[in-house]
Amino acid sequence: xxxxxxxxxxxxxxxxxxxxxxxxxxxxxxxxxxxxxxxxxxxxxxxxxxxxxxxxxxxxxxxxxxxxxxxxxxxxxxxxxxxxxxxxxxxxxxxxxxxxxxxxxxxxxxxxxxxxxxxxxxxxxxxxxxxxxxxxxxxxxxxxxxxxxxxxxxxxxxxxxxxxxxxxxxxxxxxxxxxxxxxxxxxxxxxxxxxxxxxxxxxxxxxxxxxxxxxxxxxxxxxxxxxxxxxxxxxxxxxxxxxxxxxxxxxxxxxxxxxxxxxxxxxxxxxxxxxxxxxxxxxxxxxxxxxxxxxxxxxxxxxxxxxxxxxxxxxxxxxxxxxxxxxxxxxxxxxxxxxxxxxxxxxxxxxxxxxxxxxxxxxxxxxxxxxxxxxxxxxxxxxxxxxxxxxxxxxxxxxxxxxxxxxxxxxxxxxxxxxxxxxxxxxxxxxxxxxxxxxxxxxxxxxxxxxxxxxxxxxxxxxxxxxxxxxxxxxxxxxxxxxxxxxxxxxxxxxxxxxxxxxxxxxxxxxxxxxxxxxxxxxxxxxxxxxxxxxxxxxxxxxxxxxxxxxxx
Numbered sequence: 001x002x003x004x005x006x007x008x009x010x011x012x013x014x015x016x017x018x019x020x021x022x023x024x025x026x027x028x029x030x031x032x033x034x035x036x037x038x039x040x041x042x043x044x045x046x047x048x049x050x051x052x053x054x055x056x057x058x059x060x061x062x063x064x065x066x067x068x069x070x071x072x073x074x075x076x077x078x079x080x081x082x083x084x085x086x087x088x089x090x091x092x093x094x095x096x097x098x099x100x101x102x103x104x105x106x107x108x109x110x111x112x113x114x115x116x117x118x119x120x121x122x123x124x125x126x127x128x129x130x131x132x133x134x135x136x137x138x139x140x141x142x143x144x145x146x147x148x149x150x151x152x153x154x155x156x157x158x159x160x161x162x163x164x165x166x167x168x169x170x171x172x173x174x175x176x177x178x179x180x181x182x183x184x185x186x187x188x189x190x191x192x193x194x195x196x197x198x199x200x201x202x203x204x205x206x207x208x209x210x211x212x213x214x215x216x217x218x219x220x221x222x223x224x225x226x227x228x229x230x231x232x233x234x235x236x237x238x239x240x241x242x243x244x245x246x247x248x249x250x251x252x253x254x255x256x257x258x259x260x261x262x263x264x265x266x267x268x269x270x271x272x273x274x275x276x277x278x279x280x281x282x283x284x285x286x287x288x289x290x291x292x293x294x295x296x297x298x299x300x301x302x303x304x305x306x307x308x309x310x311x312x313x314x315x316x317x318x319x320x321x322x323x324x325x326x327x328x329x330x331x332x333x334x335x336x337x338x339x340x341x342x343x344x345x346x347x348x349x350x351x352x353x354x355x356x357x358x359x360x361x362x363x364x365x366x367x368x369x370x371x372x373x374x375x376x377x378x379x380x381x382x383x384x385x386x387x388x389x390x391x392x393x394x395x396x397x398x399x400x401x402x403x404x405x406x407x408x409x410x411x412x413x414x415x416x417x418x419x420x421x422x423x424x425x426x427x428x429x430x431x432x433x434x435x436x437x438x439x440x441x442x443x444x445x446x447x448x449x450x451x452x453x454x455x456x457x458x459x460x461x462x463x464x465x466x467x468x469x470x471x472x473x474x475x476x477x478x479x480x481x482x483x484x485x486x487x488x489x490x491x492x493x494x495x496x497x498x499x500x501x502x503x504x505x506x507x508x509x510x511x512x513x514x515x516x517x518x519x520x521x522x523x524x525x526x527x528x529x530x531x532x533x534x535x536x537x538x539x540x541x542x543x544x545x546x547x548x549x550x551x552x553x
Contacts, residue, residue, distance in 0.1 A: 003114065003172055004097070004173065006172040006173070007174075008124065013054055015054075016054055016543075016546050018057060018550045018551060019178065021058075021176040022047065022051075022058055022123075023061050023182060023186030024185075024186070025040070025146065025147075025185040025186075026038075026044065026146060027044045028041035034068035035065045036068075037146055037391075042425075043295050044062075045122075046301070047182075048060050048122040049300070050537075051123035052123050053121075053298075059125065060122070060125040061125070061168065061169075061186075062127050062128070064092070064127035065087070065143060065144070066086055066087065067084035067087065067145050068084075068085075068145075069389065071085050072418040072419050080401050084144075084145065091115075092113040093115075094113060094114075095112045095172075097172065098111050101163050103159050103160070103231060104232060108139045108142070109132045109139075110128050110160065111130075111132055112126050112129075113126070113127045113129065114127075115127065126168060128143065128161070130160060131144070142157055142160050149393040151227070152227065157185070158185050158186070158188055159233055161185055161189075162186040162189035162191075163189065163192045165186060165189055166189040166192040166193060166196075177550075179207050180550070181211065181259060183213055184212075184255035187255050188233055190204055190208050190259070190263075192235050193208070195236055204262060206264060208263040209264060209265050210288075211268075212268055214256065215276045215445045216443065217281075220256040222255070223255075228253050242258075245258060246261065247284065247285070257281070257284060260284075260287040261286050261288070264552075265549055266290050268292045270292065270466050270469075270470065273442075273445040273466065276442050277290050291548055293541060293548060293549065294536070295446040296448070296536045296538040297451045297537070298538045299539070302429075302456070303533070304322070304430055307322050307326070308529065311530075316522065324344045324345075326430040326431050327431045328344045328431075329431065330427045333424065334417065337415070340413070340414075342383050342413070346381045347382050348384070348431065348432050348433045349383070349434045350453075350458070351384075351385070351386050351436040351438075352420055355391075355394070356391075358439055360495065363495065363498065365403075370503045374503070375413055379515075380512070383413045385415045385417060385432070386417070387418070387419075387428060401416070429449075429453040429455070430456045430457075430458075433459065434459055434479075435449070435450050435454075435461065436461050437449070437460065437461070437462040438481070438498060441483055441484065442486065446466045447467060447468070450468070450471075451467065454528045454532035455529065455532055460528065461480075461481075461505070461506075462481065463480075463481045467536065470535075477531050478528060479505055481501045481502055482501055
């Protein structure tokens with residue numbers, strides 16, 4: 001293939017003919033390609049699969065992380081041990097394209113690798129690497145670790161994604177009408193374009209669209225403006241010109257705010273997140289419109305199709321047998337990792353996602369007496385599993401993970417698993433009866449893990465945040481904790497309110513239904529599977545991006 005004059009490798013559906021480049025720091029495409037950390041990557045991966053399904057004129061641009069995010073291993077006492085192992089991918093094609101970009105006022109060589117659409121049924125994808133013999137050691141390390149803890153390295157990674165990705169498109173003579181930034185990591189692409197178009201801000205605005213995922217201002221990345229300037233983030237623009245665009249007087253450069261000012265249009269990732277984002281950002285002048293396109297996951301990749309077939313055939317015996325089979329299969333992983341033998345006839349709760357403070361992984365343990373009662377209830381037995389990756393420098397979240405590991409040693413029906421990546425995520429969703437999600441409202445922008453859980457016959461039990469208000473019919477297709485007055489309650493009081501409601505619903509509604517009314521429970525599972533199938537399938541989401549964000553007319 002001639003990558004110097006690249007053309008889309010399949011016929012484009014006329015409905016999706018706008019030419020789009022999608023920039024993301026991470027993509028969860030397949031278990032074999034470890035270039036993701038969590039929800040942002042899962043979302044981007046499903047988007048790439050749906051772009052392929054719909055034959056959209058879209059390409060993905062990311063970074064080829066030499067060591068990925070990290071490999072989740074254990075110390076001798078079973079606590080968390082982050083390890084970094086070099087990844088090798090024989091299925092990626094060397095494009096032969098090599099070029100230089102400026103980082104920290106010095107030329108850095110960049111190489112591009114290609115993921116053929118047929119490999120994993122995705123849009124065509126290009127991954128950038130600086131791990132080349134032509135570069136010095138520091139430049140090589142830019143693409144080593146996803147979300148590196150070093151501030152200068154992190155800024156260099158943004159420059160590689162944005163400036164490097166935009167230059168790659170020029171190197172391939174591959175004109176794109178839309179540059180879609182999935183989060184603000186790729187914002188240097190906007191400054192590359194501004195330099196390319198001789199400072200024509202309107203021309204850049206025509207091309208740029210932006211997806212924001214962070215529902216509170218403090219969570220949006222800010223870095224020292226002068227450091228960003230010294231790192232060559234702005235492609236030659238003077239600091240005074242950057243300040244005029246970003247519009248903030250101090251020296252903290254707010255990547256998201258700048259993206260909202262440079263983009264033609266932007267979107268939040270759930271309807272509730274849209275309301276929160278507009279309220280959060282509208283105090284700043286000159287930002288673009290913020291729409292809401294609710295995240296989704298690809299049904300074809302995630303759903304357990306035999307389970308859906310039994311549902312459609314109204315074969316309840318087959319349906320129940322299939323779910324039990326999926327549980328047994330997942331419990332082999334539990335046994336392998338922990339030595340605990342779980343029972344497929346016992347109600348199984350799973351909490352699995354990225355570990356972060358606001359997600360409150362250990363909330364159930366805040367009331368030790370009720371937790372003890374839950375795990376030792378002879379009438380309504382329970383098994384509970386935790387899994388997820390804390391950021392390797394987030395010591396508070398690592399401490400939470402480790403305290404759960406220590407607690408699990410006291411119970412044969414409690415387990416904490418490592419290696420939470422695509423494959424384990426899928427197994428846990430297939431093998432769980434209840435998918436527990438208890439973020440502090442309104443901190444979860446979307447929270448898509450519950451969508452894929454529902455696609456595998458696991459019922460959502462959640463606080464009323466992210467995508468849940470658009471999906472949930474509590475008691476019919478899910479169970480939703482009543483919403484606390486989060487504007488007026490302290491964090492402590494909100495946690496206490498949610499904790500008591502979680503236990504009340506578990507003890508008085510969920511467990512009695514599962515054990516005493518199995519038909520009613522099965523009806524909840526089936527309605528959940530039905531309600532998630534189309535509305536929260538990423539084919540719908542990818543279509544809405546074209547209709548609401550990419551189209552210029």
